[in-house]
Amino acid sequence: MKLLVFAGSTREKSFNRRLAKATSAMAAAGGAEVTHIELGDLDIPMYNADLEARGTPPDVIRLKHIAYEHPAWIICTPEYNASYPALLKNTLDWISSPVKADPAWTDGFKSTRGKVVGVLSASPGALGGLRSQSHLAPLLLNLQCWLAPVNFALGHAGDAFDEQGALVSEPARRHVQAVIDQVLWAAARLQP
Numbered sequence: 001m002k003l004l005v006f007a008g009s010t011r012e013k014s015f016n017r018r019l020a021k022a023t024s025a026m027a028a029a030g031g032a033e034v035t036h037i038e039l040g041d042l043d044i045p046m047y048n049a050d051l052e053a054r055g056t057p058p059d060v061i062r063l064k065h066i067a068y069e070h071p072a073w074i075i076c077t078p079e080y081n082a083s084y085p086a087l088l089k090n091t092l093d094w095i096s097s098p099v100k101a102d103p104a105w106t107d108g109f110k111s112t113r114g115k116v117v118g119v120l121s122a123s124p125g126a127l128g129g130l131r132s133q134s135h136l137a138p139l140l141l142n143l144q145c146w147l148a149p150v151n152f153a154l155g156h157a158g159d160a161f162d163e164q165g166a167l168v169s170e171p172a173r174r175h176v177q178a179v180i181d182q183v184l185w186a187a188a189r190l191q192p
């Protein structure tokens with residue numbers, strides 16, 4: 001199963017980037033074909049329809065292809081003001097915007113429809129960014145994704161990783177593994 005993993009942060013020492021890396025490593029160790037991407041490696045501007053009318057940015061097209069090719073995704077979201085960050089909204093807005101000049105991408109939902117998505121979050125706070133997930137969920141449903149009902153919010157994220165970036169706590173690893181397992185299980189059954 002092809003699993004796409006990314007975090008909604010570009011911060012160098014981001015907890016969500018660390019969580020995404022730990023998740024990718026765990027999923028790969030379990031046999032999944034994991035693609036781990038860093039949103040910071042993509043040149044994606046703030047969405048603007050005038051800019052789009054001059055041509056969808058090449059990295060948006062690249063991301064649409066990557067998203068389309070992966071039936072299973074796991075997103076690690078930070079929490080900003082009890083919601084998910086603008087980076088994630090902007091990225092998902094671009095992914096879902098039709099490319100009018102390209103017949104292969106006039107269907108805006110092509111790269112999101114039917115994807116099985118697991119959501120994780122990490123925060124230095126006690127709730128682990130859980131509230132961001134409740135805002136991200138309707139966006140993913142609007143993109144016609146299947147949302148995995150098992151989720152996990154990693155609280156006190158400053159103490160959660162060892163020097164190698166692995167999750168220190170066994171319960172945290174079990175929770176992340178449960179999300180990985182459910183996403184892969186459901187994607188195997190729901191892909192067309």
Ligand SMILES: Cc1cc2nc3c(=O)[nH]c(=O)nc-3n(C[C@H](O)[C@H](O)[C@H](O)COP(=O)(O)O)c2cc1C
Pocket residue numbers: 008009010011013014015016017078079080081082083122123124125128129
């Ligand atoms: C504008 C802003 C709002 C924030 N709001 C919240 C919040 O509502 N809940 C929370 O747990 N943390 C909040 N934080 C702290 C983030 O969880 C923290 O900066 C975290 O490290 C960001 O994720 P990252 O480490 O993956 O970059 C906020 C941070 C910023 C910059």
